[in-house]
Amino acid sequence: MIEMTGLTKRYGxxxxxxxxTVTVRPGVVTGFLGPNGAGKSTTMRLVLGLDRPTKGTVxxxxxxxxxxxxxLHEVGALLExxxxxxxxxxxxxxxxxxxxHGLGVKRVDAMLDLVxxxxxxxxxxxxxxxxxxxxxxxxxxxxxxxxxxxxxxxxNGLDPEGIRWIRQLLRRLAAEGRTVFVSSHVMxxxxxxxxxxxxxxxxxxxxxxxxxxxxxxxxxxxxxxRSPKIDEMVALLRAPDVHVISxxxxxxxxxxxxxxxxxxxxxxxxxxxxxxxxxxASLEEAFMEVTGGTVEYHAEEAx
Amino acid sequence: xxxxxxxxxxxxVGDDVRVTFLHVLxxxxxxxxxxxxxxITMLITVALVIGVGALACYGYVSREHEVEAIDPTFRSLLGxxxxxxxxxxxxxxxxxxxxxxxxxxxxxxxxxxxxxxxFARLTVFVSTTLVVLVPTAIVAFLVGQTILAxxxxxxxxxxxxVWRGVLGCALYLAAIGIFGMGLxxxxxxxxxxxxxLVGVVFVAPIIxxxxxxxxxxxxxxxxxxxxxxxxxxxxxxxxxxGPWAGYGVLIGYVVIVLAVAAALLRSRDV
Numbered sequence: 001m002i003e004m005t006g007l008t009k010r011y012g013x014x015x016x017x018x019x020x021t022v023t024v025r026p027g028v029v030t031g032f033l034g035p036n037g038a039g040k041s042t043t044m045r046l047v048l049g050l051d052r053p054t055k056g057t058v059x060x061x062x063x064x065x066x067x068x069x070x071x072l073h074e075v076g077a078l079l080e081x082x083x084x085x086x087x088x089x090x091x092x093x094x095x096x097x098x099x100x101h102g103l104g105v106k107r108v109d110a111m112l113d114l115v116x117x118x119x120x121x122x123x124x125x126x127x128x129x130x131x132x133x134x135x136x137x138x139x140x141x142x143x144x145x146x147x148x149x150x151x152x153x154x155x156n157g158l159d160p161e162g163i164r165w166i167r168q169l170l171r172r173l174a175a176e177g178r179t180v181f182v183s184s185h186v187m188x189x190x191x192x193x194x195x196x197x198x199x200x201x202x203x204x205x206x207x208x209x210x211x212x213x214x215x216x217x218x219x220x221x222x223x224x225x226r227s228p229k230i231d232e233m234v235a236l237l238r239a240p241d242v243h244v245i246s247x248x249x250x251x252x253x254x255x256x257x258x259x260x261x262x263x264x265x266x267x268x269x270x271x272x273x274x275x276x277x278x279x280x281a282s283l284e285e286a287f288m289e290v291t292g293g294t295v296e297y298h299a300e301e302a303x
Numbered sequence: 304x305x306x307x308x309x310x311x312x313x314x315x316v317g318d319d320v321r322v323t324f325l326h327v328l329x330x331x332x333x334x335x336x337x338x339x340x341x342x343i344t345m346l347i348t349v350a351l352v353i354g355v356g357a358l359a360c361y362g363y364v365s366r367e368h369e370v371e372a373i374d375p376t377f378r379s380l381l382g383x384x385x386x387x388x389x390x391x392x393x394x395x396x397x398x399x400x401x402x403x404x405x406x407x408x409x410x411x412x413x414x415x416x417x418x419x420x421x422f423a424r425l426t427v428f429v430s431t432t433l434v435v436l437v438p439t440a441i442v443a444f445l446v447g448q449t450i451l452a453x454x455x456x457x458x459x460x461x462x463x464x465v466w467r468g469v470l471g472c473a474l475y476l477a478a479i480g481i482f483g484m485g486l487x488x489x490x491x492x493x494x495x496x497x498x499x500l501v502g503v504v505f506v507a508p509i510i511x512x513x514x515x516x517x518x519x520x521x522x523x524x525x526x527x528x529x530x531x532x533x534x535x536x537x538x539x540x541x542x543x544x545g546p547w548a549g550y551g552v553l554i555g556y557v558v559i560v561l562a563v564a565a566a567l568l569r570s571r572d573v
Binding site for chain 2: 045048049050051052065066068069070071072073075077079081082083084085086087088089092093095096097099100101102103107110140144145
């Protein structure tokens with residue numbers, strides 16, 4: 001269990017994390033979502049005691065990180081930034097970390113095996129691909145068999161097969177009763193991975209709920225309507241709460257009215273409909289909806 | 304909490320694992336020995352100390368006329384002048400190498416007690432380096448005396464203060480290595496820390512010499528290298544500190560740098 005209370009971090013006059021109060025529970029995969037620059041990595045660094053909070057607290061299983069007697073046994077972390085000396089072999093890297101907890105060669109070799117790096121264990125990490133580096137990071141995170149796992153953008157640099165592998169790994173770890181906290185800025189990944197979602201934007205908490213609830217709560221439902229008499233249809237739909245946009249020839253998208261109501265309306269005026277389809281809200285759209293105003297650096301929309 | 308949320312059977316690592324100072328020492332030893340740069344810099348130091356010492360002795364005996372009376376012990380250990388650079392760089396690298404590669408984050412997430420890491424690394428560095436440096440200094444001395452014997456200006460380990468000078472060479476280099484470590488923790492950047500190291504042990508003495516009197520003599524006495532090298536001299540210069548007092552001054556500088564570095568390490572974000 002990770003508990004953040006009013007967690008705040010300022011660098012100079014820039015607030016990276018702003019009053020986060022979140023509890024990350026065991027047994028489920030909790031996704032940590034936000035645009036780039038929203039404060040995800042800073043939050044992770046605060047949890048791990050690498051940065052000190054300006055205000056507020058964060059505890060792991062009730063204790064501050066630097067009070068843990070065996071940090072690797074309580075928390076396993078994969079940070080977004082590489083945290084490996086490139087001059088060491090994979091095996092020696094893990095051995096150095098393991099030794100600090102009195103863990104030995106057997107545990108190191110078991111982890112290398114688990115992530116599929118046994119064949120390159122004696123190669124220097126500097127020559128590793130991004131994906132291999134990511135696997136080594138995961139081996140390091142699992143080294144102490146921790147009850148809490150923190151993964152910052154774990155899918156970075158992995159191929160599709162690797163991404164599937166890590167998804168299954170995270171789900172298994174959660175099923176074993178561990179606390180799994182995984183950040184990403186890619187929404188589709190979260191939809192497949194997470195049970196629960198914590199969303200932040202500009203360092204502030206935007207949402208803290210189950211994935212389903214998040215999608216349900218934060219999306220406007222749209223309906224696509226296609227008809228040969230689309231102009232008449234548009235005239236009929238004119239109402240204060242209803243928003244209509246053109247979506248191609250004879251096609252519109254309606255916001256603020258259910259497909260049932262639109263169908264009934266068309267029938268009452270004897271207008272033939274060639275398509276009437278509710279557009280399923282995606283996590284992607286829900287995310288854009290929630291964090292839309294908070295993105296640090298907007299790219300110019302392509303025209 | 305851990306027990307309540309996770310059945311013990313699922314755990315592959317027992318709840319008895321702990322971070323202890325001994326475990327961290329072992330971790331630091333694995334780190335030091337598993338980097339090629341450690342062995343390369345050590346080898347360079349050894350080669351410089353023995354090689355430059357031999358060259359200095361050969362240079363002396365090859366001259367037709369005896370230019371001056373020499374301190375044969377100090378002459379055979381003259382490699383310290385260049386050896387200190389290689390060794391200081393090693394001290395810098397064992398710290399900044401982790402900052403440059405990001406390893407430092409893994410270090411402090413595995414052992415969040417930063418002072419434990421600080422002192423364990425210091426302990427491993429000092430003990431490993433002395434194991435290498437003491438034999439190096441002895442070999443440099445013996446090689447040098449063999450050469451000096453041609454002009455019968457050699458001395459032996461049995462002569463007064465000679466052992467102190469030979470061991471002093473190893474102690475001096477170890478102190479410069481620790482100084483490099485301190486600069487590494489302080490500056491956290493390889494180039495910056497090496498620049499500071501070179502500035503203090505190489506550039507500062509040159510600048511001191513070009514100053515008006517009485518500053519060259521005063522500064523030579525008080526600068527880290529000037530004060531510290533007293534311990535290598537068997538014939539002590541009356542204008543300088545005595546061997547242990549001079550070494551004490553050097554250690555004083557090292558302790559100041561380490562103390563500031565430790566205080567910053569505790570308070571700064573990684």
